[in-house]
Amino acid sequence: MQTLESLQQQINRAFSELVFPAAPAELYEPIIYTMQLGGKRLRPLLALASCDMFDGNIEDAIHPAIGIELLHNFTLLHDDLMDQAPLRRGKETVYKKWNATIAILAGDTMFALSNRYMLRTRSEVIPPLLDLFNLTAVEVCEGQQYDMNFETLDDVSIAEYIHMIRLKTAVLLACSLKTGAIIAGAEINQAESLYNFGINVGIAFQLMDDLLDVYGSADKFGKVTGGDIVASKKTFLYLKALELSGIEAGTFKDIYLSHDLSPDQKITAVRSHFDKLGIRDLTLQEINRYWNTAVYTMKSLGLPEEKSHLLMTYCAGLMERDY
Amino acid sequence: MQTLESLQQQINRAFSELVFPAAPAELYEPIIYTMQLGGKRLRPLLALASCDMFDGNIEDAIHPAIGIELLHNFTLLHDDLMDQAPLRRGKETVYKKWNATIAILAGDTMFALSNRYMLRTRSEVIPPLLDLFNLTAVEVCEGQQYDMNFETLDDVSIAEYIHMIRLKTAVLLACSLKTGAIIAGAEINQAESLYNFGINVGIAFQLMDDLLDVYGSADKFGKVTGGDIVASKKTFLYLKALELSGIEAGTFKDIYLSHDLSPDQKITAVRSHFDKLGIRDLTLQEINRYWNTAVYTMKSLGLPEEKSHLLMTYCAGLMERDY
Numbered sequence: 001m002q003t004l005e006s007l008q009q010q011i012n013r014a015f016s017e018l019v020f021p022a023a024p025a026e027l028y029e030p031i032i033y034t035m036q037l038g039g040k041r042l043r044p045l046l047a048l049a050s051c052d053m054f055d056g057n058i059e060d061a062i063h064p065a066i067g068i069e070l071l072h073n074f075t076l077l078h079d080d081l082m083d084q085a086p087l088r089r090g091k092e093t094v095y096k097k098w099n100a101t102i103a104i105l106a107g108d109t110m111f112a113l114s115n116r117y118m119l120r121t122r123s124e125v126i127p128p129l130l131d132l133f134n135l136t137a138v139e140v141c142e143g144q145q146y147d148m149n150f151e152t153l154d155d156v157s158i159a160e161y162i163h164m165i166r167l168k169t170a171v172l173l174a175c176s177l178k179t180g181a182i183i184a185g186a187e188i189n190q191a192e193s194l195y196n197f198g199i200n201v202g203i204a205f206q207l208m209d210d211l212l213d214v215y216g217s218a219d220k221f222g223k224v225t226g227g228d229i230v231a232s233k234k235t236f237l238y239l240k241a242l243e244l245s246g247i248e249a250g251t252f253k254d255i256y257l258s259h260d261l262s263p264d265q266k267i268t269a270v271r272s273h274f275d276k277l278g279i280r281d282l283t284l285q286e287i288n289r290y291w292n293t294a295v296y297t298m299k300s301l302g303l304p305e306e307k308s309h310l311l312m313t314y315c316a317g318l319m320e321r322d323y
Numbered sequence: 324m325q326t327l328e329s330l331q332q333q334i335n336r337a338f339s340e341l342v343f344p345a346a347p348a349e350l351y352e353p354i355i356y357t358m359q360l361g362g363k364r365l366r367p368l369l370a371l372a373s374c375d376m377f378d379g380n381i382e383d384a385i386h387p388a389i390g391i392e393l394l395h396n397f398t399l400l401h402d403d404l405m406d407q408a409p410l411r412r413g414k415e416t417v418y419k420k421w422n423a424t425i426a427i428l429a430g431d432t433m434f435a436l437s438n439r440y441m442l443r444t445r446s447e448v449i450p451p452l453l454d455l456f457n458l459t460a461v462e463v464c465e466g467q468q469y470d471m472n473f474e475t476l477d478d479v480s481i482a483e484y485i486h487m488i489r490l491k492t493a494v495l496l497a498c499s500l501k502t503g504a505i506i507a508g509a510e511i512n513q514a515e516s517l518y519n520f521g522i523n524v525g526i527a528f529q530l531m532d533d534l535l536d537v538y539g540s541a542d543k544f545g546k547v548t549g550g551d552i553v554a555s556k557k558t559f560l561y562l563k564a565l566e567l568s569g570i571e572a573g574t575f576k577d578i579y580l581s582h583d584l585s586p587d588q589k590i591t592a593v594r595s596h597f598d599k600l601g602i603r604d605l606t607l608q609e610i611n612r613y614w615n616t617a618v619y620t621m622k623s624l625g626l627p628e629e630k631s632h633l634l635m636t637y638c639a640g641l642m643e644r645d646y
Contacts, residue, residue: 027468078431082424101405101471104427105464108401111434112460119454127446130438130453137435141428145350148424 002058004310007048011041014062015069030094030106031113034073037089042318043068046176047183049311050194053303056184060121064129064183067117068176071133074110075140077103082148111137125182132182136175143168150234158239162203170202177311193297200294201315204287208319210235211283214271226267232257236286237279238270244277291319325381327633330371334364337385338392343436353417353429354436357396360412365641366391369499370506372634373517376626379507383444387452387506390440391499394456397433398463400426405471434460448505455505459498466491473557481562485526493525500634516620523617524638527610531642533558534606537594549590555580559609560602561593567600614642 018035020028044065051061079085080093081103087093095103118133119126146164150156177198181191213228214237228235238256245252255261255269274280294315298308341358343351367388374384402408403416404426410416418426441456442449469487473479500521504514536551537560551558561579568575578584578592597603617638621631 024465024468024472026472027465075431078427082427100423104401104405105468108398108430108434109461109464111431112457112464115438115457116454116461119450119457123450126453127442127449130449131442134435134438134442138432138439141432141435142347142350145347145428149347149349 001306001310002048002052004045004049004314007045007052007058007310008041010058010062011044011048011065014044014066015041018066026098026102027106027109030077030098030102031110033097034077034094034106034110035070037073037091039073039089041069043072043172043176045314046173046198046311047180049314050177050180051184052180053307053311054181054184054186054190056180056186061180061183063117063120064179065176067114067120067133068172068179070110070114070117071137071140072172074107074114075137075144077107077110079144081107082144121183125185129179129182132175132178136171139167139171143171156234156239158236158243161234161236161239165203165206166199169206170199173202173205174198190301193301197294197297200290200297201318204290204294205318207236207283207287207290210237211280211287214274215280226263226271229256229267229270230263232259237274237283240282240286241274241277241279244279245273248273287319291316324629324633325371325375327368327372327637330368330375330381330633331364333381333385334367334371334388337367337389338364341389349421349425350429350432353400353421353425354433356420357400357417357429357433358393360396360414362396362412364392366395366495366499368637369496369521369634370503372637373500373503374507375503376630376634377504377507377509377513379503379509384503384506386440386443387502388499390437390443390456391495391502393433393437393440394460394463395495397430397437398460398467400430400433402467404430405467444506448508452502452505455498455501459494462490462494466494479557479562481559481566484557484559484562488526488529489522492529493522496525496528497521513624516624520617520620523613523620524641527613527617528641530559530606530610530613533560534603534610537597538603549586549594552579552590552593553586555582560597560606563605563609564597564600564602567602568596571596610642614639 015035020032022028047065047068048058048061051058076088077094080088081095081100085093086096093103094106098106115130115133118130121129143164143166146160147168150161150164174195175198178191178195181194186194210228213225213235216225227233228238242249242253252270252273255266255273258266261269295312298312301308338358343355345351370388370391371381371384374381399411400417403411404418404423408416409419416426417429421429438453438456441453444452466487466489469483470491473484473487497518498521501514501518504517509517533551536548536558539548550556551561565572565576575593575596578589578596581589584592618635621635624631
């Protein structure tokens with residue numbers, strides 16, 4: 001069994017050794033820039049840890065792990081353009097630093113490269129692996145579309161919201177885990193269970209993200225608290241509050257969707273309404289529900305405790321909770 | 324052996340049976356719209372004909388053939404956005420009919436779907452097939468980048484231009500042919516020769532496209548003659564003329580790159596300069612050179628004449644020439 005540190009070292013080494021062609025520079029410079037922005041490299045870690053859990057050879061999983069990170073960064077690059085986001089990880093986004101055309105083409109190239117990295121593993125596992133990978137890519141695109149639709153939709157149900165974050169966030173975490181399992185030669189039902197573990201972790205992770213935006217400290221979370229409120233983002237907290245607001249729903253909605261209030265005024269008003277309805281605890285309950293399902297799914301694999309320990313601890317850490 | 328008509332029928336049937344998900348409609352409607360614009364479906368035909376030439380099962384190649392067409396249409400969709408082209412096959416382009424965001428995301432989804440279609444064949448051939456496919460996708464992106472670079476570059480050599488059209492146009496034709504060969508189980512060197520055949524056909528095809536824009540009839544070619552001249556596109560004809568212009572090079576360049584003349588004036592002036600230098604014949608010679616290399620490469624396969632007849636006739640037809 002590998003340690004977290006050893007897996008992270010192998011990932012860091014692999015990324016530091018990544019080489020892209022020199023020409024055309026207009027195409028590869030933004031790709032190199034994007035990949036050097038770093039990030040947690042959570043998805044490669046999930047892939048390697050899952051491969052190790054099923055006694056696979058980490059060497060066989062390292063290139064697909066890079067492929068998954070390339071896919072993830074490609075989707076962020078195009079999302080930033082679509083959402084007109086100026087910053088990513090504290091640095092200018094590609095479309096801002098260069099232009100929209102460069103962002104489109106660099107992203108397309110990263111997607112093609114991601115598929116090429118997925119192929120650098122045992123040839124027997126390539127058909128299911130690539131099918132999973134490209135199905136996941138389709139789903140992530142669908143998730144982004146739903147997310148954009150929600151911005152202008154008047155009524156979004158909590159079920160629709162969960163469906164969206166499942167597609168936009170959870171499937172790629174689940175795909176990362178299943179990738180490691182497939183490469184390690186896990187049985188189909190085991191790989192599928194690990195996928196379901198990832199879906200539940202992913203949804204819980206996104207709900208925690210929603211919660212921390214309102215109730216987290218900026219220090220710990222790395223971004224200014226209340227950003228979703230200021231941007232009128234239809235998060236779980238907002239949708240749950242709307243559901244429970246009764247006759248106050250209309251007023252609350254007007255405040256939340258308004259762009260007339262100052263950020264501070266808006267955050268204060270919305271938080272006070274959330275507090276009154278106990279939204280913090282209700283969200284934590286929902287996170288718990290998904291996390292408990294994840295734990296149950298992992299246990300159903302019947303692996304010895306020491307095998308699943310690394311993944312369980314790591315995923316629990318993602319949600320800043322013990323299990 | 325199959326006939327051209329039989330292959331085309333199978334392609335048309337496969338495309339008419341294509342089904343995409345219904346939701347999210349914002350994502351799939353532009354994809355369905357794009358795929359229904361039709362086109363010659365040249366690349367699927369090349370894939371099936373090549374599979375048949377090596378005695379492969381056409382059924383094994385039909386889904387990858389769709390995958391190649393999806394990739395091709397995805398690149399056109401993103402190119403149209405990057406080039407701000409209002410029309411494609413006489414209809415509004417996706418970014419015009421919808422918007423840039425939809426065009427980006429629909430294109431991304433088509434690329435992911437194209438990989439999924441490539442996987443629907445014999446599993447033994449999937450690793451080399453998908454590697455070829457995604458390498459080709461990278462190269463097509465590089466070609467588009469060079470093409471855009473050339474718009475603002477002062478000096479483009481003929482060698483650089485050929486390199487660009489090789490990437491932007493020829494590699495996908497070559498990939499289509501090699502896809503059929505791989506699926507049919509052709510030997511590696513045979514598949515590679517067919518790839519080289521495709522590269523040479525592709526370059527000849529693009530040079531003919533350049534030529535017909537100036538010297539073709541609008542009826543036959545389906546687009547207004549002289550469009551490249553009006554748009555100051557650095558085609559083979561322009562670059563060859565510049566090379567041969569001697570002391571007139573500066574004046575000719577000024578006219579060609581100018582946007583002050585009326586289209587008719589500009590076309591007349593440029594054509595008269597081309598005529599003086601014999602550019603028409605020089606371009607035909609260059610096309611012949613690539614075509615002869617293609618014919619030689621096909622013959623080197625040592626297949627009976629009746630095996631290669633369909634592909635040779637079809638490719639010769641693409642260039643409106645006998646062989």
